[in-house]
Amino acid sequence: MTITLTIDGQEVNAELEQTLLEVAREMGKEIPTICFHEATTANALCRICVVEVEGQRVLQPACIVKAGAGMQVRTRSEKVVRARRTILEMLASTMDLSEAPEIQAMMREYGASTDRFPDAERRESAVIDDNPMYIRDYSKCLLCWRCVQVCADDAQYTFAINFDGRGFETQIGTFFDISIPETSCVLCGQCVGVCPTGALKPKREYLLEQGISAGEISIMNTGRKQRKAK
Amino acid sequence: MIKADRVVTSTCPYCGVGCALQLHVKDDYIFKVTTPFDSPVNHGNLCVKGRFGYDYIYHPKRVTTPLIRRTRQEAGKRSQAFDLSEWREATWDEALDYVADRLVEIYKRDGSDAMAVYACAKATNEDNYLLQKMYRALFRTNNVDHCTRLCHAGSVVALQQATGSSAMSNTASQVIQNDVFIVTGSNTSENHPIISLQMKEAVRQHGAKMIVIDPRRIELVDFAEMWLPLKPGTNVPVFSAMAHVIVRENLVNHQFIADRTEGYNDFIESLDKFTPEYAEKISGVPAGDIRKAARMYANAGKAAIYWGMGISQLSHGTASALALINLAFLTGHIGREGTGLNPLRGQNNVQGASDMGCMPFHYPGYMRVDNPENRAKWEKAWNIEEGGLSLKLGLTTTEILSHAHEGGIRSLYIMGENPMMSEPNLNETRKHMEQLEFLVAQDIFMNESGAFADVFLPATPFAEKDGTFSNTDRRVQRVRAAHAPRGQARVDWQIICDVAQRIESRLGVASAYWKYSNPEEILREMGNVNSDYAGITYDRIDKVGLIYPVPDLTHPGTPTLFTESFPRGRGKFHALDYVPVNEEPSDEYPFILTTGRVLEHWHGGSMTRNSVLNDAYPEARVEMHPADAEIHGIRNGDPVKVQSRRGEVILRATVTEKTSVGVVFIPFHFAEAAANLLTNDALDPQAKIPEFKACAVQVFSAQENDLPRADVILNRGRY
Numbered sequence: 008m009t010i011t012l013t014i015d016g017q018e019v020n021a022e023l024e025q026t027l028l029e030v031a032r033e034m035g036k037e038i039p040t041i042c043f044h045e046a047t048t049a050n051a052l053c054r055i056c057v058v059e060v061e062g063q064r065v066l067q068p069a070c071i072v073k074a075g076a077g078m079q080v081r082t083r084s085e086k087v088v089r090a091r092r093t094i095l096e097m098l099a100s101t102m103d104l105s106e107a108p109e110i111q112a113m114m115r116e117y118g119a120s121t122d123r124f125p126d127a128e129r130r131e132s133a134v135i136d137d138n139p140m141y142i143r144d145y146s147k148c149l150l151c152w153r154c155v156q157v158c159a160d161d162a163q164y165t166f167a168i169n170f171d172g173r174g175f176e177t178q179i180g181t182f183f184d185i186s187i188p189e190t191s192c193v194l195c196g197q198c199v200g201v202c203p204t205g206a207l208k209p210k211r212e213y214l215l216e217q218g219i220s221a222g223e224i225s226i227m228n229t230g231r232k233q234r235k236a237k
Numbered sequence: 238m239i240k241a242d243r244v245v246t247s248t249c250p251y252c253g254v255g256c257a258l259q260l261h262v263k264d265d266y267i268f269k270v271t272t273p274f275d276s277p278v279n280h281g282n283l284c285v286k287g288r289f290g291y292d293y294i295y296h297p298k299r300v301t302t303p304l305i306r307r308t309r310q311e312a313g314k315r316s317q318a319f320d321l322s323e324w325r326e327a328t329w330d331e332a333l334d335y336v337a338d339r340l341v342e343i344y345k346r347d348g349s350d351a352m353a354v355y356a357c358a359k360a361t362n363e364d365n366y367l368l369q370k371m372y373r374a375l376f377r378t379n380n381v382d383h384c385t386r387l388c389h390a391g392s393v394v395a396l397q398q399a400t401g402s403s404a405m406s407n408t409a410s411q412v413i414q415n416d417v418f419i420v421t422g423s424n425t426s427e428n429h430p431i432i433s434l435q436m437k438e439a440v441r442q443h444g445a446k447m448i449v450i451d452p453r454r455i456e457l458v459d460f461a462e463m464w465l466p467l468k469p470g471t472n473v474p475v476f477s478a479m480a481h482v483i484v485r486e487n488l489v490n491h492q493f494i495a496d497r498t499e500g501y502n503d504f505i506e507s508l509d510k511f512t513p514e515y516a517e518k519i520s521g522v523p524a525g526d527i528r529k530a531a532r533m534y535a536n537a538g539k540a541a542i543y544w545g546m547g548i549s550q551l552s553h554g555t556a557s558a559l560a561l562i563n564l565a566f567l568t569g570h571i572g573r574e575g576t577g578l579n580p581l582r583g584q585n586n587v588q589g590a591s592d593m594g595c596m597p598f599h600y601p602g603y604m605r606v607d608n609p610e611n612r613a614k615w616e617k618a619w620n621i622e623e624g625g626l627s628l629k630l631g632l633t634t635t636e637i638l639s640h641a642h643e644g645g646i647r648s649l650y651i652m653g654e655n656p657m658m659s660e661p662n663l664n665e666t667r668k669h670m671e672q673l674e675f676l677v678a679q680d681i682f683m684n685e686s687g688a689f690a691d692v693f694l695p696a697t698p699f700a701e702k703d704g705t706f707s708n709t710d711r712r713v714q715r716v717r718a719a720h721a722p723r724g725q726a727r728v729d730w731q732i733i734c735d736v737a738q739r740i741e742s743r744l745g746v747a748s749a750y751w752k753y754s755n756p757e758e759i760l761r762e763m764g765n766v767n768s769d770y771a772g773i774t775y776d777r778i779d780k781v782g783l784i785y786p787v788p789d790l791t792h793p794g795t796p797t798l799f800t801e802s803f804p805r806g807r808g809k810f811h812a813l814d815y816v817p818v819n820e821e822p823s824d825e826y827p828f829i830l831t832t833g834r835v836l837e838h839w840h841g842g843s844m845t846r847n848s849v850l851n852d853a854y855p856e857a858r859v860e861m862h863p864a865d866a867e868i869h870g871i872r873n874g875d876p877v878k879v880q881s882r883r884g885e886v887i888l889r890a891t892v893t894e895k896t897s898v899g900v901v902f903i904p905f906h907f908a909e910a911a912a913n914l915l916t917n918d919a920l921d922p923q924a925k926i927p928e929f930k931a932c933a934v935q936v937f938s939a940q941e942n943d944l945p946r947a948d949v950i951l952n953r954g955r956y
Binding site for chain 1: 284441849850
């Protein structure tokens with residue numbers, strides 16, 4: 008069924024099941040996204056895609072809110088821009104965005120300051136190097152949930168990782184914090200493929216960054232671990 | 238953060254799924270692999286091999302200089318040389334001249350029947366087309382084969398007999414359109430990981446029902462509606478009993494049978510004996526489950542069958558595949574989207590190498606070699622005098638080696654294959670290899686077979702050459718070089734052209750043409766005669782591959798086959814008999830050994846054991862059921878000796894319910910405990926495929942220090 012709504016003053020037709028993000032992108036309007044990925048189920052975790060919908064008390068995440076007949080949507084109102092800037096500033100105050108060029112570009116675009124919250128506690132943890140294929144550097148993790156989703160029923164159905172902890176302590180982890188080779192992980196790296204911030208990285212790329220040469224990597228023993236019998 | 242110098246789009250070199258790869262290159266080194274999320278084959282997903290397992294390209298053991306054996310090898314006394322000291326480095330000219338001299342010498346003395354070649358399902362279509370052209374056009378022999386003989390020959394022959402085609406009838410991504418699908422003889426999660434994701438998606442997101450028919454409790458069983466754990470080698474009675482139920486309960490598709498098939502009446506008569514109770518007695522699958530599975534498959538709106546080597550790798554592999562084809566004909570689950578008969582092809586380009594005619598009975602495009610009309614077409618294409626090409630059927634992979642003796646095969650050219658790991662009954666294979674008078678290896682590693690050679694020609698892996706692979710969907714996709722070949726290594730098709738021209742000048746014959754300036758010219762030459770590929774150009778498959786048949790330059794490709802008719806006209810039912818496996822368990826050898834692959838490794842291990850993948854799965858293991866292990870006093874991780882009538886290996890046991898009682902499983906990747914030392918070389922009478930999936934073995938406890946030293950094997954021959 009086709010409906011009509013208004014986005015930024017422009018009338019537009021949409022299918023009933025389409026999200027505001029899809030409709031806006033079809034119009035050529037750019038709404039920024041971070042946790043959203045075309046290959047995973049949208050969950051509206053990061054809220055960077057929020058838009059203002061008339062009659063709604065709070066801002067609405069465009070990645071999951073469906074287009075409705077007669078909706079009046081503003082994608083870049085002052086309230087929206089302020090919310091996005093604050094989200095970016097909160098991210099920058101707690102995590103390492105050095106390998107997230109897209110988010111850095113958003114910060115420039117929205118004029119977000121890196122020291123808006125100077126007293127914020129940073130989420131820092133050591134790099135986890137426990138398997139031959141990829142490393143996990145959760146200092147760079149913004150909890151977008153994509154890795155958990157592709158490990159579960161968005162792709163692999165392996166269920167090796169999930170959210171661990173509560174509130175500020177929340178981190179992506181394995182059950183009982185066991186090492187990756189002990190989990191059901193099949194080392195497919197779907198998680199690495201969707202990570203937006205470099206928190207998950209192929210081991211070989213990581214070693215090169217550490218200054219180890221390609222020749223040395225080719226002969227190094229990258230930690231032989233017995234595969235656990237299933 | 239490393240910034241790539243370039244990102245090169247190519248196709249994965251491992252299994253037949255054919256996933257798109259983006260190779261991120263920095264300083265001529267691939268440091269990362271990603272995949273586009275809009276790829277129609279893999280939708281942004283990869284497995285551990287595709288995403289991480291390409292580093293064998295840079296392994297220091299890779300051979301990148303032409304090598305010639307220091308001591309001249311003689312037939313009957315040929316030995317393996319793993320150590321570099323036994324070889325001397327040669328120039329390309331010297332190595333190529335030597336190959337041409339020796340091959341021509343043997344050909345002039347002993348004729349066409351002394352010559353044979355193994356093509357390579359890992360190499361490109363272009364490489365394979367040229368290799369069979371060289372042997373057919375110059376040495377006038379059809380002794381051309383490759384590992385398709387060892388994987389899906391049973392399925393290919395069965396599909397040829399029943400339909401006239403020999404590939405998957407539908408694409409793998411259509412699995413989400415199935416209402417019911419059968420997965421049998423395929424551990425899809427480990428061998429075609431990306432197709433297994435689509436199967437799981439079909440079940441969890443699209444409401445499809447999956448029936449797994451397999452001796453092992455594979456991962457897919459967790460997602461299946463039913464699991465029928467049959468004894469290895471009892472496919473025919475189980476599938477025929479399903480057909481029996483479908484006929485008895487009148488669940489057949491009468492319209493389809495009348496319009497599209499032949500041989501129905503003879504076929505249903507043959508079903509009388511195949512009652513579910515009879516099948517239960519042979520296979521161990523409860524009769525009630527056979528009935529239920531038959532009803533589920535027959536009553537579905539759209540149903541498909543996906544199968545792997547558990548069907549074909551038997552001494553009655555052709556009959557096993559025919560039993561599945563009969564089911565599809567009975568119910569009409571073929572010729573529409575979301576239905577079909579789908580043998581999941583193993584190698585990245587086994588479909589392509591077969592399409593290119595690297596088989597002893599067929600020219601490119603499955604044209605029989607014993608048909609003079611087909612011969613005339615290729616004589617014209619290759620500038621050969623009329624009647625010049627051989628009408629004689631060639632020898633198959635296994636036969637080529639068993640004919641290696643005085644008066645038989647004298648020389649063998651191996652491109653990229655490793656028969657000393659992949660043939661059955663390796664102790665016998667070794668004796669045959671020793672009998673060869675001259676052996677050429679064109680490869681990237683000095684593997685167990687190349688070590689027997691006189692000359693080693695250093696070739697290139699997928700990431701150093703341009704060309705095409707044809708995946709299990711019949712989709713022809715581009716392969717692109719990420720960087721130049723390492724060292725002095727050369728691209729395979731160029732090596733073949735160099736050898737061929739030297740042979741022509743020594744034979745003093747008119748040229749069949751070898752002066753290609755790029756691989757696309759090679760594909761065009763083949764497509765001019767093979768109409769399936771007629772409409773494929775590199776330009777058309779630049780972004781997304783085309784699914785053949787593509788008969789002309791505007792044709793969009795053919796994802797679903799047999800929508801109107803079968804290539805042979807009507808689909809042919811085949812009446813079948815139950816033939817037991819060649820070697821049944823006995824008191825002396827009470828276990829059935831079945832072989833296969835694991836997720837982290839590939840076949841003979843040339844690639845994956847020289848890769849970081851070996852760290853993820855470093856040693857051979859034999860899977861044993863807890864009930865069997867307890868009787869034999871074997872605990873998880875214990876060293877055991879597994880012995881058959883032909884050989885023995887020592888390796889650690891994994892005690893697991895993944896295998897069934899009375900069945901042990903060994904993957905065949907590990908040279909230090911090669912499963913194929915044990916396997917039976919009994920062949921299927923029609924397809925000549927060996928019985929890798931069932932032989933009789935005994936298991937004994939062994940000592941820790943009896944275990945072979947994998948590190949010694951892996952370190953030998955530092956090149």
